[in-house]
Each structure stands twice: as structure tokens, then as C-alpha cells.
Amino acid sequence: MAVHTRDLGRHRHRFDDLKAVMACASPRRSGDELAGIAADSDERRVAARMVLADLPLKTFLNETLIPYETDEVTRLIVDSHDAEAFRPVAHMTVGEFRDWLLSYAADTAALASLAPGLTPEMVAAVSKLMRNHDLVCVAAKCSVVTRFRTTIGLPGRLSSRLQPNHPTDDPAGIAASTLDGLLYGIGDAVIGINPATDNVPACVALLEMLDAVRTRFDIPVQSCVLAHVTTTIQAIERGAPVDLVFQSIAGTEKANRGFGVSLALLTEARDAAKSLKRGTVGDNVMYFETGQGSALSADAHFGVDQQTVEARAYAVARAFDPLLVNTVVGFIGPEYLYDAKQITRAGLEDHFCAKLLGVPMGCDACYTNHAEADQDDMDVLMTMLATAGVNFLIAVPGADDVMLNYQSLSYHDVLGLRHLLKRPPAPEFEAWLDKAGWLDEQRRLPPWPDRSLVVSALLGRAAV
Amino acid sequence: MNDSKDPWARFRQATRARIGLGRSGDALPTTALLEFQLAHARARDAVHSAVDLDRLAADLAPHPSLRVHSAAPDRATYLRRPDLGRRLDPASASGLPAGDWDLLFVIADGLSAAAVQVNAAPLVHACFERLGKTLRVGPVVLAEQARVALGDAVGAAMGARLVALLVGERPGLSAADSLGVYLTWEPKPGRADSERNCISNIHAGGLPIGAAADKLCWLATEAARLKLTGVALKEDTPSLVGPDNDTKKQGPDLIHNP
Numbered sequence: 001m002a003v004h005t006r007d008l009g010r011h012r013h014r015f016d017d018l019k020a021v022m023a024c025a026s027p028r029r030s031g032d033e034l035a036g037i038a039a040d041s042d043e044r045r046v047a048a049r050m051v052l053a054d055l056p057l058k059t060f061l062n063e064t065l066i067p068y069e070t071d072e073v074t075r076l077i078v079d080s081h082d083a084e085a086f087r088p089v090a091h092m093t094v095g096e097f098r099d100w101l102l103s104y105a106a107d108t109a110a111l112a113s114l115a116p117g118l119t120p121e122m123v124a125a126v127s128k129l130m131r132n133h134d135l136v137c138v139a140a141k142c143s144v145v146t147r148f149r150t151t152i153g154l155p156g157r158l159s160s161r162l163q164p165n166h167p168t169d170d171p172a173g174i175a176a177s178t179l180d181g182l183l184y185g186i187g188d189a190v191i192g193i194n195p196a197t198d199n200v201p202a203c204v205a206l207l208e209m210l211d212a213v214r215t216r217f218d219i220p221v222q223s224c225v226l227a228h229v230t231t232t233i234q235a236i237e238r239g240a241p242v243d244l245v246f247q248s249i250a251g252t253e254k255a256n257r258g259f260g261v262s263l264a265l266l267t268e269a270r271d272a273a274k275s276l277k278r279g280t281v282g283d284n285v286m287y288f289e290t291g292q293g294s295a296l297s298a299d300a301h302f303g304v305d306q307q308t309v310e311a312r313a314y315a316v317a318r319a320f321d322p323l324l325v326n327t328v329v330g331f332i333g334p335e336y337l338y339d340a341k342q343i344t345r346a347g348l349e350d351h352f353c354a355k356l357l358g359v360p361m362g363c364d365a366c367y368t369n370h371a372e373a374d375q376d377d378m379d380v381l382m383t384m385l386a387t388a389g390v391n392f393l394i395a396v397p398g399a400d401d402v403m404l405n406y407q408s409l410s411y412h413d414v415l416g417l418r419h420l421l422k423r424p425p426a427p428e429f430e431a432w433l434d435k436a437g438w439l440d441e442q443r444r445l446p447p448w449p450d451r452s453l454v455v456s457a458l459l460g461r462a463a464v
Numbered sequence: 465m466n467d468s469k470d471p472w473a474r475f476r477q478a479t480r481a482r483i484g485l486g487r488s489g490d491a492l493p494t495t496a497l498l499e500f501q502l503a504h505a506r507a508r509d510a511v512h513s514a515v516d517l518d519r520l521a522a523d524l525a526p527h528p529s530l531r532v533h534s535a536a537p538d539r540a541t542y543l544r545r546p547d548l549g550r551r552l553d554p555a556s557a558s559g560l561p562a563g564d565w566d567l568l569f570v571i572a573d574g575l576s577a578a579a580v581q582v583n584a585a586p587l588v589h590a591c592f593e594r595l596g597k598t599l600r601v602g603p604v605v606l607a608e609q610a611r612v613a614l615g616d617a618v619g620a621a622m623g624a625r626l627v628a629l630l631v632g633e634r635p636g637l638s639a640a641d642s643l644g645v646y647l648t649w650e651p652k653p654g655r656a657d658s659e660r661n662c663i664s665n666i667h668a669g670g671l672p673i674g675a676a677a678d679k680l681c682w683l684a685t686e687a688a689r690l691k692l693t694g695v696a697l698k699e700d701t702p703s704l705v706g707p708d709n710d711t712k713k714q715g716p717d718l719i720h721n722p
């Protein structure tokens with residue numbers, strides 16, 4: 001392990017290893033402070049960034065942050081690295097890589113062909129040298145497109161997950177929130193329920209209910225019950241209509257073990273879902289959620305800063321060709337991301353890192369009631385993410401998730417962003433809205449009166 | 465049944481979610497905006513209130529209880545240092561009586577004092593009624609500034625084979641008094657979350673006390689039989705009976721062809 005130093009005035013800042021450089025270069029956040037690895041002054045933070053800027057990108061191929069021998073995520077990263085794809089940037093330092101990413105030369109095609117040559121540690125490193133606006137501008141040049149019944153991630157579009165959670169998984173309550181969301185054009189990424197309890201029969205019942213909604217209205221969407229992967233495998237064995245397999249994942253083998261998963265189990269789940277052949281325009285069948293702090297929370301971070309460990313989770317995701325991945329930034333609480341400034345930064349970092357790695361990234365822009373944040377802060381984050389070309393955003397009725405007890409975006413928020421930024425939903429879903437007669441002459445989805453044909457048709461009432 | 469004016473009326477009976485809010489352009493109408501802000505303000509205020517432990521102990525009587533404190537001295541430290549909330553302070557650790565218990569209830573304040581104050585004692589009583597004398601249950605442990613994993617330290621120190629830790633869940637906008645339960649076989653520091661079973665959303669508008677007690681006692685009995693908890697212990701029981709029993713069965717019927 002090489003010691004790194006930087007002299008600033010009379011101070012010599014010493015970093016014992018690469019992990020220390022990475023941790024100290026991170027913008028300040030409570031999780032790294034909790035882990036005892038954050039820079040203890042603002043000057044030291046910048047000194048670490050100066051060290052990082054001068055490091056060759058190749059450093060991260062020669063020096064692993066978590067040992068190859070003891071961690072299957074490291075083995076996945078190293079063994080799947082594409083040296084040929086890496087070649088165009090192989091000579092660069094991290095600082096030069098930042099300049100190149102921001103240059104006109106780094107266009108959509110160049111970034112797409114580079115993705116297999118990048119490792120999570122490389123993209124995490126360069127993100128630490130980026131301002132928020134840099135993270136937006138580079139991510140906006142990346143395009144990661146995936147397909148199941150809709151096509152998600154096309155340039156100029158904004159998809160959304162409809163999240164109709166209910167405290168007791170009540171099917172009528174979930175149906176009510178789903179119908180409400182459809183009236184705002186939400187759900188083209190997925191209609192996805194977080195079940196209150198992980199239970200095979202209940203999971204199967206919810207899957208059947210969502211599938212009934214989809215087929216009754218002939219909506220081009222996919223559904224998902226976000227149970228543990230082992231529950232979903234059992235649901236598949238019982239013949240349930242499983243479109244997507246969900247799992248929370250993290251960036252180390254030990255943290256994934258904390259979630260009760262391994263790469264082998266995820267492979268088994270993907271193969272099971274693919275065998276059902278339920279997609280119509282593609283066969284991306286996996287849905288992953290991630291979030292900074294999960295590895296530290298499981299005591300499985302090995303002294304690596306939370307943003308870098310998070311980026312390693314995207315290497316796990318990438319290996320399974322997922323339809324959807326999203327960071328649940330802000331859900332984990334103030335001990336990892338203390339306030340809106342930290343949540344906003346983390347959301348933009350996560351989106352940037354995932355997109356550079358070729359992962360179809362969405363975001364749950366959210367916060368809990370014990371964090372220093374509110375809906376005004378989510379307005380800023382959602383607008384920046386949409387501008388950055390985020391694949392999808394999560395929305396719940398009135399921004400209030402009555403099951404998970406936190407605040408996300410509202411259906412209103414996502415619809416408003418689409419209209420403001422002129423980013424319609426996935427083309428298949430937009431065509432369905434059009435065919436149903438829901439769009440106005442400007443192709444907006446207007447507030448239909450309660451007694452309109454649109455509302456009464458959806459809610460099963462005769463027009464008055 | 466004057467729902468002809470509001471097509472959402474019958475749907476609102478099925479969920480507390482903020483459905484049918486209406487729109488001002490693409491934004492929330494003023495009334496809905498301010499109602500949201502009021503709920504958020506109340507939830508934030510709730511995070512910082514404290515459990516009245518004397519009252520809780522009285523509510524648990526005649527079952528004996530004892531008190532412990534985590535290594536987090538106050539709420540401000542608790543919020544930023546979850547590691548301290550998972551450990552016992554030295555005085556608490558040395559004062560715990562060792563025993564030979566099949567099951568131990570630990571009540572942790574967590575992030576909602578209201579959840580613990582309102583729902584913890586009724587749930588413990590309901591479990592005692594259901595368990596009868598099938599399991600040897602120790603004194604109820606009341607833990608301050610405590611997180612879920614504190615139950616591992618308590619359970620290990622007191623010689624319990626199974627710990628049911630009741631904890632105040634972080635307040636949401638429509639429910640500031642939601643209780644969660646984490647069940648852990650052979651508790652000891654270092655247990656992973658995947659080694660626990662969780663029942664969440666126990667409150668008046670969520671999972672009722674009786675149904676929660678049914679689930680918890682079923683899980684505890686199965687855990688004792690199989691000698692494990694976590695992802696390997698599946699709740700292969702019929703769907704929950706929620707508070708909206710009358711509307712639940714209408715679920716599929718609410719969906720009509722346009």
C-alpha cells in the first residue's frame with residue numbers, strides 16, 4: 001500500500017493508503033464521519049482531491065480497495081474488466097479523466113463504448129473531483145436503454161415507478177393508489193409494491209392483482225412486488241405472474257450476505273424470471289435498489305467510504321442486465337446522509353457513477369422525518385436529476401408513503417417535471433395514454449374533471 | 465353515501481394514502497399542500513419526544529420489567545451514532561440478570577415514543593395471552609435510546625434463546641405511532657438483518673394488535689421449533705386480516721374495463 005502525501009503551505013497531508021485518499025476526498029457526509037474515515041478538516045479534504053487528481057486511472061486496476069481473495073464483488077469487478085474498452089482513457093490521471101469527461105470529445109457513443117472499461121472505483125474517484133453541475137452534465141451525455149414491456153432510458157424521456165404501498169398490503173388500498181397514479185401518467189418504469197411483510201401467498205396475491213389491472217386496461221407496463229429474492233423465486237415456482245425480480249444489493253460480499261443474497265442466488269433468480277418470457281419488447285428482468293450507507297450499516301464497508309462502496313453495487317447490478325436500478329437516496333437516515341445538502345449530492349453522485357458504468361439508473365428522491373430535509377429540497381434534487389437524464393423517478397400519492405413512513409416525490413411532481421422539461425414517458429406508455437384519449441392537443445396530461453369520461457372510465461363509474 | 469360528488473370517496477376507505485388530491489395545474493392545490501406541511505411538522509416534532517417509562521412499566525403490570533440504557537447518552541447523539549444505540553451502556557450491561565428464557569421481550573424507544581407508549585404494552589399482553597405457558601418468558605426489558613440490535617446484547621446477556629424487540633418506527637406523515645417487531649433466534653452481537661424476521665406497521669390504522677400478536681406468536685413458535693429466524697423462516701400463512709376487512713375483498717372488483 002503506497003503512502004500518499006500533499007504539501008499545502010506548512011502542512012504535509014499524509015494518507016496511509018488509497019482507501020484513505022478516497023475517503024478524505026469525499027464531500028463531507030455523516031456516514032463517513034460515523035465510520036471514522038472522513039477528512040477532519042476542509043483543507044485535508046481538498047488535499048486528498050489534489051492527490052486523487054494526480055493518480056493514474058490505472059492505479060485502480062493495480063490496487064484493490066477490498067481484497068480479491070475475500071470478496072466476490074471485487075472478483076466480479078476485476079474479472080469482468082474490459083481492457084480494450086478502457087484503452088482510450090488508460091493513459092489518463094483521474095484529473096485528466098474529469099477534464100475529458102466534460103469535453104465535447106466524450107459524447108454519448110464514446111461514453112457507451114467506454115463503460116465496460118470502467119470500474120466502480122474509477123468512477124467514484126472522478127466523481128469526487130466533480131461539482132454537482134459537472135455530475136449533471138456528464139450524466140446527461142450517457143444513455144442506457146433497457147426494455148421489458150416498455151423502453152426505458154431513451155433520450156428526452158422521463159419514466160416513473162408508481163409505488164402504491166399500503167400498511168397492510170390491502171389489495172383495495174393498493175388498487176386505489178395505482179388508479180390515482182395512472183391518472184397522472186405514472187408507472188411506465190414499473191408499478192412496484194413494497195410489501196409490508198415478506199410472505200409468499202401475500203406476494204402471489206399482490207402479483208395477481210397487479211397483473212389483473214394491467215391486462216384489464218391493456219397497459220404496457222411491468223409490475224413488481226419488492227419481496228426478498230428467495231420469496232420471488234418461490235412465487236415463480238408457484239406459477240405467479242412475475243415480471244421482474246427485485247432485490248436490494250450492496251457493494252461488498254459481506255453486505256450482500258447481510259441482505260441474504262450472493263451473486264449465485266441472483267443468477268438463479270434472473271434465470272427463473274427469464275424463463276417465463278413475459279417481456280414483449282425486451283428481456284431485462286431484474287430490478288435492484290441500492291443506497292449509500294448500506295454497507296456501513298451492515299458493518300461490511302472495510303474502511304471504504306460509503307460513496308465508493310455504493311458505486312461497487314453498480315458492478316453487481318451491471319452483471320445482471322437489469323431493467324431498473326435506483327438509489328433510495330435519503331431513505332437510510334441522517335446518520336449516513338445528514339441533511340438535504342448531503343442527500344442532494346449523494347443522489348447526483350449515484351446517478352452519475354451508475355450511468356458511467358452503463359447501469360440504467362433511476363432515483364427515489366426522498367428523505368425521512370429525522371433528517372434535516374423537506375419537500376423544497378426534493379424539488380431541487382428531482383429537477384437536477386431530470387435534467388441529468390435520470391431513467392426514472394419514484395412517485396407515491398401526495399409524496400407520502402403510508403407504509404414505509406418516509407417522503408418521496410408525488411405523482412404531481414413527476415407529471416410537472418415531464419411538462420416543464422418536455423420529457424414524455426416511455427413511448428409504448430405514451431402511445432397508450434394517447435390511444436385512451438388522455439392527452440390534450442399539446443400532448444400534456446391535463447387535470448381531467450372528476451366527472452370526465454377519462455376519470456369515470458378508469459374508476460369504473462358511468463359518466464354523469 | 466354521498467360519493468357521487470367525489471369519485472374517490474369509496475377508494476379513500478381502503479387507504480390512508482393521499483389519493484384524489486386534485487391539481488392546480490400540475491401542482492398540489494393549496495389545501496393539500498398545507499395539510500402535508502402540517503403532518504410533516506408534527507412528525508418532526510414527534511421524533512424528539514421521550515417515552516414515559518414509569519407509565520409503560522405500569523401498563524405492563526403484572527408482568528415484571530427492568531430498564532436499560534444504550535451507550536447513546538441523548539437523542540442528538542442517538543440520531544448520528546447508531547453504533548452507540550446498538551450497545552448497552554456499561555452500567556446497564558453489568559446489571560442484567562442471567563436466566564434461562566425461551567423468549568424475551570425488549571421494548572426499544574427507537575424513533576417514535578408515541579408508538580411505544582400506545583402500542584407496546586397491549587402487544588405484549590396479547591402475546592402472553594396467546595403463548596400461555598408454552599414458552600418460558602423473561603421480564604420485559606425497557607430500553608432507552610435503543611436500536612434494533614440492542615436486543616442482541618440484551619438477549620445474550622440474559623441467556624435468551626429468542627428475542628422479540630419492539631421498536632418505535634420512524635414517524636410517517638399519516639402514522640407517527642407505528643411499532644415494529646424484530647424476532648431474532650440466539651441473539652448475540654453481530655447478528656445480520658437477514659437473520660431476523662420483521663413485522664412492521666403495527667398501529668391503529670395499520671396492522672392491529674391482535675393480528676400482530678397472532679403473527680408474532682406463530683413466528684416465535686416456529687422459530688423455537690426450527691431453531692432459526694431470518695430469511696429461512698418464511699411466513700407461509702394466509703394473507704393478513706387488515707382493519708379494512710370489508711373493503712379488502714372488493715379489491716379485484718374495483719377494477720373495471722373502461
